[in-house]
Amino acid sequence: MLYAVGKRQIRNNAVFLAKRFTSSNPSNVDNTQTKAPSPVELVKESHFPKIDNPDLPNRDISAKAKLEKPAYEKEGFKVPAWKRAFGETFVSLFHIDMDNVRAGTISGSKYYYMCKDQGLQFTDEELSETAKFWYETLGLPRTFAMWFQITNLHVWLLFVRMRAMPFKIGKNYQQKLVDKMFKDIELRLSEEMNVLSGRIRDTYMKDFHSQMLGMIFSLDEALAQKNDDVLAAAVWRNIFNGDKNIDIVKLEAIVRYIRMQLYVLDNISDRAFGFGDFQFVGPNETVDLLSEEDKQQLLKMTKMKYEPENGKILPSHKSQLSLEE
Amino acid sequence: MSTNSYAKKIVSVLQQFPADTVKHYASFKYTQIERFCNIGGIQVPKEVKDEKAIQDKKQQVIIKLDPAKLKRMIFSETDEKPNYQNNLFNEDILKQQYKSLKNIHDNKWSKYYTISNKLIEPKGNPNYYNRLLGDVTKGGQKKEGIFTAFKTIITGRY
Known part of the structure; x- marks a missing residue:
């Protein structure tokens, strides 16, 4: 829902941005009241020279075997009609709590795949649109550890929203997301990174776990203090590995990226978020501010989609999640 | 304005950053103040030097055997300083860096994308x-x- 509105706004914005950047008047660029440039555009304006960090491991291991995407993760996947009908009957017959089930199917599957795909890369393979931002535009090293940090950042963004859901449901969503992440990391370590010893894999996983706790703590602290200074420092430590020769424009771009995602997450209702209607805004896109009217329109559209008047709700679509908040 | 004056401006903004509430492996505030002091040829403030001394002392306690340090002692090499590549910086770059840092410090983006x-x-x-x-x-x-x-x-x- 929000995404649809976001897309439309982005398209308007793109036209506006194109106009603004082609105009020769540099005073336009400084004007903070107008539309904001996307994170990619912010970084591309920087003239910072490339300075290598000798402390940074920048050796990518080529994957032994690439994990095949499961069928349900591919685009255009549809459940056969008979399975659907059987499922609906089952849910209504046994009064299954669908909010509980949805934690696994939405948070543990859909949302995790979204986080994972942001920075996924393999040596000698072309990068996806989002991965280009992290590895090419920002110049981060193409390593497994970096992929983990990027995934972790996106997991945290979702965590912030999940905390604002009803306690029991939100906690379940968080749990499923983390479970799936570590299951996936273990699989990747053994299949792709060729770590065959279970004991060594466990040590790595413990390491990743403490990294995750540290990163989530720092970002939470930044959010609680409502201060971009703290957020920038947390990003510098966790994404840029404490690089002394940091380009501060890049730091600003990520701060902007995080704030933009939080803004979208803030404006999406529990119901739409819980049903998997959220998508991360790409780093080359920008979100316009929503007016009060837009917000009302958004609520109306959400209500129309999930609880249409005079419309039947399927047993699997029943939910306690709020449509307003 | 010269590179020196921009570096001074950057350092003064960095000095307004809050100190880390929890000790981390590196402090953004102090490492960057040191870096931009170096680039602009400004004297490093005393608080930063003190902080660095404390950190170095801690490191000495943690790492008892540092091969690099031993090697340096034996072959009496001079202490190598981090390479900030000062020659690459010009006024234009420092101006951009200052602008971005100011945006971060002024909470530009959290004010733009306000969350409820x-x-x-x-x-x-x-x-x-x-x-x-x-x-x-x-x-x-x-x-x-x-x-x-x-x-x-x-x-x-x-």
Whole structure:
């Protein structure tokens, strides 16, 4: 829902941005009241020279075997009609709590795949649109550890929203997301990174776990203090590995990226978020501010989609999640 | 304006950054002040030097055998300083860096994309961020009473 509105706004914005950047008047660029440039555009304006960090491991291991995407993760996947009908009957017959089930199917599957795909890369393979931002535009090293940090950042963004859901449901969503992440990391370590010893894999996983706790703590602290200074420092430590020769424009771009995602997450209702209607805004896109009217329109559209008047709700679509908040 | 004056401006903004509430492996504020002092040819402030001395002392306690240091002692090489590549910086780059740092310090983006109380005081766990901040400001040293601890364990809420 929000995404649809976001897309439309982005398209308007793109036209506006194109106009603004082609105009020769540099005073336009400084004007903070107008539309904001996307994170990619912010970084591309920087003239910072490339300075290598000798402390940074920048050796990518080529994957032994690439994990095949499961069928349900591919685009255009549809459940056969008979399975659907059987499922609906089952849910209504046994009064299954669908909010509980949805934690696994939405948070543990859909949302995790979204986080994972942001920075996924393999040596000698072309990068996806989002991965280009992290590895090419920002110049981060193409390593497994970096992929983990990027995934972790996106997991945290979702965590912030999940905390604002009803306690029991939100906690379940968080749990499923983390479970799936570590299951996936273990699989990747053994299949792709060729770590065959279970004991060594466990040590790595413990390491990743403490990294995750540290990163989530720092970002939470930044959010609680409502201060971009703290957020920038947390990003510098966790994404840029404490690089002394940091380009501060890049730091600003990520701060902007995080704030933009939080803004979208803030404006999406529990119901739409819980049903998997959220998508991360790409780093080359920008979100316009929503007016009060837009917000009302958004609520109306959400209500129309999930609880249409005079419309039947399927047993699997029943939910306690709020449509307003 | 010259590179020196921009570096001075950057350092003065960096000095207004809050100090880390919890000690991390590196401090953004202090490392960057040192770096831009070096680039602009300004004297490093005393507080930064003190902080660095404390950090170095800590490192000495943790790493008892440092091969690089031993090698340096044996072959009496001079202490190598981090390479900031000062020659690459010009006025234009420093101006951009200053602008970005100022944007961060002025909370430009959090003001632009304001979020409501929905995320700051999440309804599933309204006290989450307050509790976190309360702990952080006390350096994580605050002890929890036995009853509140039990409540936390049983309900999972803070």
